Amino acid sequence: MFKKKYLALVLLPLLLLLLAISFLGQAGATTSSKSSAPLAAGVQDIVDRGVLRVGVKQDLPNFGYRDPENMQYTGMEIEIAKKVAAELGVKIEFTPVTAQTRGALLDNGQLDMVIATFTITDERKELYNFTTPYYTDAVGFLVRKDSKIASNWEALDGMTIGVTQGSIQWGLLEEIAAEKGIHFNFRELGSNSEVVVALAARRVDAFSIDQSILSAFLGKSNQLLDIQYKPSEYGIVTKKSNTELANYLDQLVQNWNKDGSLQTIYNKFGLTPVTEISD
Structure with a gap:
């Protein structure tokens, strides 16, 4: 009889402890699931691939420039593209583009996005998605x-x-x-x-x-x-059909404009956005 009481006194706290640990684990899993909302399909595709494919300029100092000595890309637009890749947790692959080639490379699926001094116009909005301007x-x-x-x-x-x-x-x-x-x-x-x-x-x-x-x-x-x-006004550009990626990028640009991240990048390259036009 004594042994049974002794075992009950020892086992009951252990059982309660195990139940508490199990409950906390389930609560933590629930909380984690709610805090990390699932990505839209057009964005998840990039995460699954592990690489963000970006079209950039290679001949424009301070915006998109490829150093002929070390073949590394530098510039404001390069920094913004890297921030996008960091948000997604993927590697980045740069492809040099020109005004003639950037649209075609998006349309045929070779690029996920273009950030290459691509000016936002009403006519171009009919063909591509543009984010909120990241620079004027x-x-x-x-x-x-x-x-x-x-x-x-x-x-x-x-x-x-x-x-x-x-x-x-x-x-x-x-x-x-x-x-x-x-x-x-x-x-x-x-x-x-x-x-x-x-x-x-x-x-x-x-x-x-x-x-x-x-x-x-x-x-x-x-x-x-x-x-x-x-x-x-320059915007990040995506294929017209990929609205999910366009919405994701637009939210990033808006957030970075509010929290000062874009200004930090401007300062790094000595850039000042235009606020008024003098003619």
């Missing part, structure tokens, strides 16, 4: 210093403006020319570098595109005119 630039003009072109629209009347294929500057400038009663000629070339070469060779009088791009070509020979004619 302004469109301007690069000219030769010896051209002595003044910083006003009248001085550009009749000039030949160099633009890159796939950019929106041609259409924008035609609208402005009609408003101001002036005229532009245009020469469209395949890349930014080709337009700069044409500028040096005097085949064009000015190069017009976003000022962040033009700043890469400043030097002894070239300068920016003090004219800005259009804000350029």
Whole structure:
């Protein structure tokens, strides 16, 4: 009889302890499940693959640049893409893109997203998903210093403006020319570098595109005119059908804008978003 009572006194606390541990384990599992909501299918696919495939610029210092010596990518857009990959817990794979190739690489499924100074427009929204802007630039003009072109629209009347294929500057400038009663000629070339070469060779009088791009070509020979004619808001771009990934990325950009993460990246590369346009 004594042994039975002794065993009951010893076993009962052990049983209660085991029940408590089991209950706490179940409660912890429930809490964990609620705090980590399942990812949407379009996002989970990337996690399952283990690699985020991103299209970036490789010739634009401070935004997307690939160092020819070590072949490493640097720039604001590179940093943002890395933050996305870190959020997903996956590796990152960069693919260099241009204004002509970035859309096609998205459409054929070779890329998950593009972050490459891709300006948001209503027309482009019909074809692709854009996040909330992560940076705002302004469109301007690069000219030769010896051209002595003044910083006003009248001085550009009749000039030949160099633009890159796939950019929106041609259409924008035609609208402005009609408003101001002036005229532009245009020469469209395949890349930014080709337009700069044409500028040096005097085949064009000015190069017009976003000022962040033009700043890469400043030097002894070239300068920016003090004219800005259009804000350029850059968004992260995804395939039109992949709304799940688009929504996920948009939320990340909004959060990073609020918590100061984007500002930290701007500061790292000495970038200042445009807040107002002066023409």
